[in-house]
Amino acid sequence: MGSAWAASVLGTPAAPPHLRGDLGIHDPSTIVQCKDRFYVYGTGDNIVSKSSSDKVVWKAGPTVFSSPPAWTQAAVPGFVNTFWAPDIIYLNGEYRLYYSVSTWGKQVSAIGLVTNPTLDPADPTYQWTDRGPVIQSQEGSPYNTIDPSVVLDGAGNPWLAFGSYWNGIYLVQLDLATGLRISSNSPTYRLAYNGSIEASGLLRRGGFYYLFVNWGSCCSGVNSTYQIRVGRSTSITGPYLDRNGVDLVNRGGTLFLEGTGKYVGPGHAAFLEQDGQTWFSYHYYDANAYASWYGAYGQAKFDLQPLSWTPDLWPVFTNDWSAVYDFDTDARDERGQYYGLLEGGATVVTDPARGRVLNLNGAGQYVRLPPGVAYARTFAAVIKWNGGGAWQRIFDFGNDTSSYVMLTPSSGNGRLRCDIRANGTTQILETTSAVPVGVWTHVAVTLDGSRGVLYLNGAPVATNTVMNLSPLDVRAQTNHLGRSKFSADPDFNGQIAQFRVHGRALSAAEIAAPQPRIVRPAEGAAWWPGGSVVLQGSATDFNELPLGPGALTWRIEMVDNGTTNIVVGPLSGISEGVFSLPSNVSTSAVCRVALTVTNSAGRTQTAFVHLTRGTSTTEWGSFYPFTTGGLDASNRYHASLMGGASVQTDAVRGSVLNLSGANQYASLPAGVGTFRTFAAWVKWNGGGAWQRIFDFGSDTSRWIMLTAANSDGRLEAAITTDRPNYVQVVRSPGGLPTGVWVHVAVTFDGRQAILYTNGVAVAVNHSANVLPSDIATPRAYFGRSQYTADPYLNGRLDSIRLSSRALSPAELFGPQPVILQPAVGATYSGGAVVSYSGAAYDYADSPLAPSAFAWSGELHQDGLSSPAFGPVSGVTNGTLQVPTTGLATTNAFYRLKLQTTDSQGNQQTVWRDLAPQIAHVELASVPAGLEIKLDGQAWTTPAVIPAVAGFSRTLEAPSPQSLGGSNYTFVLWSDGGAGSHVITIPSGNTTYTASFVPPSVTLNASGGQLTLSWPAWASPLVLHQTTNLTPPVAWTPVTNTPAIWNDSLLLTLPAVEEKTFFRLQTP
Secondary structure: OOOOOOOOOEOOOOOOOOOEEOOOOOOOOOOEEEOOEEEEEEOEEOOEEEEEOOOOEEEEOOOOOOOOOHHHHHHOOOOOOEEEEEEEEEEOOEEEEEEEEOOOOOOOEEEEEEEEOOOOOOOOOOOOEEEEEEEEEOOOOOOOOOOOEEEEOOOOOEEEEEOEOOOOEEEEEEOOOOOOEOOOOOOEEEEEOOOOEEEEEEEEEOOEEEEEEEEOOOOOHHHOOOEEEEEEEOOOOOOOEOOOOOEHHHOOOEEEEOOEOOEEEEEEEEEEEEOOEEEEEEEEEEEEEEEOOOOEEEEEEEEEEEOEEOOOOOEEOOOOOEEEEOOOOOOOEOOOOOOOEEEOOOEEEEEOOOEEEEEEEOOOOEEEEOHHHHOOOEEEEEEEEOOOOOOOOOEEEEEEOOEEEEEEOOOOOOOOEEEEEEOOEEEEEEOOOOOOEOOEEEEEEEEOOOOEEEEEOOEEEEEEOOOOOOHHHHOOOEEEEOOOOOOOOOOOEEEEEEEEEEOOOOOHHHHOOOEEEEEEOOOOOEEOOOOEEEEEEEEEOOOOOEEOHHHEEEEEEEEEOOEEEEEEEEEEOOOEEEEEOOOOOOOOOEEEEEEEEEOOOOOEEEEEEEEEEOOOOOOOEEEEOOOOOOOOOOOOOOOEEEOOOEEEEEOOOEEEEEEEOOOOEEEEOHHHHHOOEEEEEEEEOOOOOOOEEEEEEEEOOEEEEEEOOOOOOOOEEEEEEEOOOEEEEEEOOOOOOEOOEEEEEEEEOOOOEEEEEOOEEEEEEOOOOOOHHHOOOOEEEEOOOOOOOOOOOEEEEEEEEEEOOOOOHHHHHOOEEEEEEOOOOOEEOOOOEEEEEEEEEOOOOOEOOHHHEEEEEEEEEOOEEEEEEEEEEOOOEEEEEOOOOOOOOOOEEEEEEEEEEOOOOOEEEEEEEEEEOEEEEEEEEEOOOOEEEEOOEEEEOOEEEEEEOOOEEEEEOOOOEEEOOEEEEEEEEOOOOOOEEEEEOOOOOEEEEEEEEOOOOEEEEEOOEEEEEEEHHHOOOEEEEEOOOOOOOOOEEOOOOOEEEOOEEEEEEEOOOOOOEEEEEOO
């Protein structure tokens, strides 16, 4: 989940984690630590538990009870064993867990207490001991005793908040020694009320107690209306006031968090203080995960996020998410959460103005998007409508004809129109005309729950100030681009260059702002001190017209203790590069990459990617062509062919791995299990279910696999770290055909899993959050299962590719270019001729013709780039002539780029960087300590200067110079050059020495005259005289002009009686 933190928020929150593993929990308790693990408890039979070693990857644990305490069924008639909404605290050497005993819609309830000295099930002292009821309610009681929340006051006394619906939220003091109510008739305090209120949570921070409560209803998946409200008090017993000063007892409550995106119905806030950071946990209904028990989307899961604070000390959390569909290859969300699927033959084609675009023919073609993308406030698209019947849909998100939000290019009366319908009400927002036909047009709509605004080409064209429905009210479960909820409406006929969704209502300025796109690094990618970061990105204007590198500015920032430091950049005018991070960065810092784009109108927009502190790792890929056994062509993870598995010649694909289905398979080393992308050509011969294309794992409880046919005959990929508690699955709609070659691929990125066949995404699990690296994989197989009862694969495999990254469709199915020359690690020097060559294949491994190639080169110097050559199209090889002149920096490299385009218009670019050949030039002088200039920059000798070999540099010996009270004049260079001359930097280390001599003055006395002479090359020096050498010496210049004779200067002066001294010195 991406988070944006408002500028008014104090401090810098820790980088929000993307939780992984078994997150299925409703009404999560406070997260507590025991030894080296964190534990959380939730609603369920006998109280369910989860635990984690890092607060990121979670797994199921044992239940608290094996059977309910006897008192519970006597106290609450009809109660079976489903306990609600527990909370836990560590106090007085024990863990105290409070739990709810109740039945749906009844006031006869109780809160009980169970204790344990440890939460570690492996500890010999692990034993839950029930302490009985803490507080109970009956029909007619002032409260309902469910949803406990325990907190300590400033004096260390425990208190219990509780309540639901009946008269609201209450508080009672607990006994510090026992954890029970201090007495059976101790006072209760009413804290909050609303018509539908429950799930209180108390947090003490600074001088305030904060009360978080839920308004709305729960337990219906995406139809749940939970939202979290907050108030605060200086006393634990209240009154609790919201930000407007309204008492929560009088229905006050400042909105803290409501549903957005896949995170619908947030509730049951709890808090964890660690290392100076407050974290809050809560549950939500995952709009992208179907829950059969609700009969709707919205599996209950929990999340953990850092809490921020405003300057006036109110808690803040903003889930400022977006989804972006650029249609480069399919309906992939560039933000990585809401992958869509092309349906009915919808295609991606190339438009001359907008590049790759979605093409819909108006006859059954559309895009299916996951439910969560509808829970937003801004929808924008760049479309070219071909015209046709009224009521075509740009988008239509909802459930049926009674619940939807939609945008049509032309309504029945010929107007661009947005409708939102929910709760039996329809609200309309429309312009005075339809979208123009055959013209690329930007359309957008914002719905903030109080008004709607419709935009055309970046300008607002219609406003409805009483549009109080929001997309959240629609509770959408089926979302389409290009198709209506009304079966009689025609499908959209036209093209869509981009579709964009934002969780909040954008301002008018934001609607018309340019759009930066960070391709690399990915959100959550690893960084480490001293490591390098690959930057790659692009930008378009708001209307999807591309902006060049000149519009881009990059920064890499380290945010630590509220201070933001720019450690790389600002870097302008580049779209890609590799940059090093400082080695002395604080390990507590949050690293983020910022890309700011500025359009011609001066509007700017910045995108951020947050990186995760990790260790130095290298991206890797493996390729198995099966031309030489199971050797990995990348020389990393070689496969061993087992049980008679062999390489055979296939009539279609040549050398392939043949597996008979009878104990034949390939075994791989354990390290291969850190992959995130698997792709292969498969020819399956059919047979029993659960044959494995691959299976990497440790046993039958921890594995990741791809099977040709599950029990339903469908192609299926699945991953688990804790079977049978949970397995995350992605299944194709149909089976894998037999007897033909099919390309299959699956990617896992920690948030979703995508399954492809023959280059098309056929299934997505938007909640598959486990990574293959979360599994220990000592056993990795092609063609064999971790389960001994499963059959071996009967078929053939070819061109298996594994990557440590979750590759995009463009990377998977676009052309595959390879730069053959120059070699990795090659260098350049001035005047050199660099040869380049390459090859390219489509994803079916067929070679591409030279017409598919386009070469170009860039020179990067001191963070700036400039074109070096190209583009050169239609050739597979060529040469680059490196100049011998230019900027003298050694902080430079040439980047040779090869872009290839396949027959479908898919493009892929690779590059090879050439570092300069560095030589060290030593500048020396006789005597040492004089000044030498290289390209005008002065150096005091001796000096050693790195330089690029082969480049021309100007070497100069300034003359005359003074050193230590003596004057020196240049005589000669060690290479025989003039005082200032051009050199070519040799390939090896070289010393250039300049020799200097001090000029001598000779004196002859004759006929009452003194004749002084000195070398003509010392003419810049001035003759000075004095009669007394006792310090301080007062030298005065001799103003007479010397005569030139041969190579000397002569000066005749009248003889004087007193002793006189002469010397030459600089002016």
